[in-house]
Each structure stands twice: as structure tokens, then as C-alpha cells.
Amino acid sequence: MAKQNRPTIVRLAVYWIFASGMMGLIIGLAFATGVVEWVYDELNTPAWLLPTQVLTWLWVAKTMWMAFILWMVDRFGHSWCRWASMGLITLLFAASGGWITGFVILRDLTVGFYAILVSxxxxxxTLLLIGRAHKAAGMLMWPVFIWTTYMTAVSFELMRLNTGLQIAGL
Known part of the structure; x- marks a missing residue:
């Protein structure tokens, strides 16, 4: 892409507005449907589950961070990896819809776990590919990976503790 056609700060603002809207939907649904109380008051939770406020702010930060990474790849990425990375990041945003459906709307711990596992x-x-498109974006993707790994472990543990799932040694 020619330098004059590269996305500007306006596109970053659009990405952040989209990410903010998505976060508003997730957080609004979680609090409006009583999922927060369901998880923290009614379910057996692991001792290492972060408090609601910390989880919420970290989820917001991760989503806004992903929008920034998307913009970096869009603006500075190169080769076919640029388009593939942008597609994968967009797919990560869409994967949140699966988690919203399974965990927040259906209140199904198993569906929620499989949705976050796909994510x-x-x-x-994405982590394996994005560094080819833009090295800095690849490094910035590590916190997203760490967060998603933590949430996958939380979802698995919630499912295990509350559905009677028996796994040897756990």
C-alpha cells in the first residue's frame, strides 16, 4: 500500500470506537443480566479469580489494546501477513460474540469454555503470524495471549467446579 494511503489516526479512532461499543455491550449484558452476581455469589469459583472490577478493567484494556494492534498492522504491516493478521484480529473480536452467547446469555459454562477455547x-x-506482518505488533500481542490464557483457565475451572467434571489429578 502506498504511504499516502496508509490508515491515519482517524482509523485508530474508528477502531477504538468499535472496540468501546463492543465492550459496552459485553459489560452491559454482564451486569444487566445478573451474570456477575451469578458467577461471584452462586457458583463455586477458583481462589485465583480476580475481583469483578479488576476483570472488567483488564477486559476493557485488552479489547482496546487489540484495536491498537489492529491499527498498527493495518498502518505499518507488510506482505500477505498484514491481511491475514488483520483478519485474525477481527476474528478475535467476533469470537467474543461466542463467549457472550454461551457464558453471558445462555449461562452455560461448557459453551462459554469452548467459546473462549476457540478464542x-x-x-x-494470530501470535504466530502477526510478527511477520509487523514485529512490534507481534510483541504487543503477548499481553492479549496471556489474558486469553488466564480467561481460558478461569472458564475451565468454573466449568470443572460447577458441572461435576472429573479429571484425574484435579
């Missing part, structure tokens, strides 16, 4: 797998593929 984790997409994150791994």
Missing part, C-alpha cells in the same frame, strides 16, 4: 486457539495462530 485462545485463534490468539495462538
Amino acid at each position: 485462545w486457539l485463534i490468539t495462538v495462530v
